[in-house]
Amino acid sequence: MDEFSPIPSQESIDDARQRWQEGTDTFGRVYDVALGITTPTTSAEIADIADCSANAAKKHLERLTEMGIVRATREGRPVQYTRNDSYLEWQEASRIADELSVEEIIERVQALEDERETYEERFETTDPTTVSVFNQGDHDAIHDRMTAISNWHGISRDIRLYELARQIVQNDGHLIPA
Known part of the structure; x- marks a missing residue:
C-alpha cells in the first residue's frame, strides 16, 4: 500500500489541470479562477492560471464584473479583480430558499439563535471578535476556544444566510417585495 501524502504528485496536478482545460471553455476557466481568488488580482495573473490570453481573461472578467460576480478596482493600473x-x-441563500419552506427556515434560524445564545452566555459577550483566545493556559484550551469562536462566527453567518433565504421565499424569489 502506498503511503499517503497530502501533497499530490506533479503528474496528478498536471492531469487534473489538463482535464479542466479540455472540459471547460475559456469563460468557465476564468469564472472558476475568479471565484477562487481572495486578493486583488490582475487579468494577466488570472489569464495565466486560467490558461488563456490576457485579452480573453479581461473580456470575461469585465462580463463577470457586469454580472456582479467579481469587482474591479480601477484606481490603479493595471485593473485588479476580486x-x-x-x-x-x-x-x-437562493439555494436554501429553493430547498426549504419558510417554516423550515424559521425553525433553522431559531435553532441557530439558540446556539448563538449559548456562546454569548459562555463568553459573556454578544460579539465573538471581542473574545481573546490566547489567554488560556495550555494548547488544548486555546484550541478549544479557537474552535468555539470559529463555530460562533459560522453560526452568525448562517443566521444571515437563512434570514436572506426567508426573505427570498417570502417575496417570490426577490429580496424586497415586488
Missing part, C-alpha cells in the same frame, strides 16, 4: 463575496452569499 470575487464578490456578496454574490456567493446570495447564491447560497
Whole structure:
C-alpha cells in the first residue's frame, strides 16, 4: 500500500489541470479562477492560471464584473479583480430558499439563535471578535476556544444566510417585495 501524502504528485496536478482545460471553455476557466481568488488580482495573473490570453481573461472578467460576480478596482493600473463575496452569499441563500419552506427556515434560524445564545452566555459577550483566545493556559484550551469562536462566527453567518433565504421565499424569489 502506498503511503499517503497530502501533497499530490506533479503528474496528478498536471492531469487534473489538463482535464479542466479540455472540459471547460475559456469563460468557465476564468469564472472558476475568479471565484477562487481572495486578493486583488490582475487579468494577466488570472489569464495565466486560467490558461488563456490576457485579452480573453479581461473580456470575461469585465462580463463577470457586469454580472456582479467579481469587482474591479480601477484606481490603479493595471485593473485588479476580486470575487464578490456578496454574490456567493446570495447564491447560497437562493439555494436554501429553493430547498426549504419558510417554516423550515424559521425553525433553522431559531435553532441557530439558540446556539448563538449559548456562546454569548459562555463568553459573556454578544460579539465573538471581542473574545481573546490566547489567554488560556495550555494548547488544548486555546484550541478549544479557537474552535468555539470559529463555530460562533459560522453560526452568525448562517443566521444571515437563512434570514436572506426567508426573505427570498417570502417575496417570490426577490429580496424586497415586488
